[in-house]
Amino acid sequence: MYVSGIGTAVPPNRYLKSDCWEAFQESDWFQRLGPRAHAVAKAVLLRDNGIEARHLALDSLEEVFQIDPDTLDRRFIEHAPALARDAGMRALEQAGLQPERIDAIVVSTCTGYLCPGLSGYVAEGLGLRADIQAFDLVGQGCAAALPNMRLASALLDAEQCSHVLSVCVEVCSAAMYLDDDPGVLISACLFGDGAGAAVLSRRPRETVRRIEWRDSESLINQTKREALMFEQRSGMLRNILTRDVPWLAADHAEAVLNKVLRRSGIERDAISAWIMHAGGRDVLAALEKKFGIDKHHLRYSAAMLRDYGNLSSAFVYFVLQAALEDDAPGGAWWLSSFGAGFSCHGALLQVD
Incomplete structure (x- = not known):
């Protein structure tokens, strides 16, 4: 198996960690959580934690504190297919392939759920063939990219496909949850939204590095x-x-x-x-x-x-x-x- 193209995508709005601290202080959640929670969030967002900014699928940081199932579900449905499509298109462009050359698509996510799955939405957005093999993988968290690619490798090794599109997309702002637990708070301060894609091929492409x-x-x-x-x-x-x-x-x-x-x-x-x-x-x-x-x-x-x-x-x-x-x-x-x-x-x- 060979990697023929790589593509990534993030939402347009970028927020500094200092922006997130200010928005948290101004939110209703600041009053709902206790002093220990304030201290944890402040330490993560204002000290050096290895992160300077995150891209989030939000028009403003005030939206991140609208935490209810329907709002989060709508956020995932609106943004996950679009981010996955954009990453996939960039991977196809780098590989020098038209969408109809893709024989299978494998999509992984853990931050939301769709039925029918994301793969169908992404295939539609990219204009992939109607007879494409489509697979949705869920529940593998941060580790999902390599199992995704290993499934692609199996399809290629079985000579069922010449090119497989591998996609991982996470709208972490659609899996927002807040309470006084330090682990929950740290998670809320670490994760961003984005998608990555790779075109995986049975033979190498001359258009890219081998x-x-x-x-x-x-x-x-x-x-x-x-x-x-x-x-x-x-x-x-x-x-x-x-x-x-x-x-x-x-x-x-x-x-x-x-x-x-x-x-x-x-x-x-x-x-x-x-x-x-x-x-x-x-x-x-x-x-x-x-x-x-x-x-x-x-x-x-x-x-x-x-x-x-x-x-x-x-x-x-x-x-x-x-x-x-x-x-x-x-x-x-x-x-x-x-x-x-x-x-x-x-x-x-x-x-x-």
Whole structure:
């Protein structure tokens, strides 16, 4: 399998973390939450947390505090198909392919629900064929991009398709929830809205840099499921985020990496680019320590976190795009995502 094109999309409105703190202070929710909640939000939004701004599908920050099931559902329905379509179109343009060349589409999300699924809306928006194979994956959280791509790989390896469009889209502002729990508050301060897409092909395209998917591995630890997950409360998604997440991410990411490197006969220091999901600043610090690498190796993840916040499943498309735009050195690249489950996935890429 080869990556033929990458595309990303975010809503037009960008909000600094200081803007979010001011809007929170002026909202009714500030009075409804206690002093500890105020202190947590202030610390996350005004100190260095690795994030400077986020793009949100809102006309104003006042809207983010309209938290009820119908409002959040409408927000997802309005923005998820559009963001996914825009990312998909950019991926097709980079691959130099017309929409009718796509044989299958795989769409992942965890921040909303549609039936019929998002895949049909995205296929319609892009003008894909009526006989396209369409798959909707849900419930995989921040980790979803690599399972999405592995399904595409299976379709390509089975010679059922020549080109598959992989899309991850998250409208995290449609999964907003507030209460006095520190994990809930931190989540509300970290996540942004966006979509990423990749055209995955059975053969390489001459129009782009050659990116070959060589090997991959997954690890799901159900005993740590409650460390990071969504739960349903009052008809809305409430994010559970615990202090163990940075080290869980680092431990699982290293286990997946080591297994693939042993199988491939490649040493860790041979990795020339690290395309890592960044749950937050503390997650990146844990990865640096666990992998024995420095901040420079995770510069693309840190830059995307700074500019967009945690985009959940869409994040690694942004990181891969950033590395390609920077003309990162070729060779072995490591692509990894992790999240709810607790799950972790990794893939070894060969980039020429």
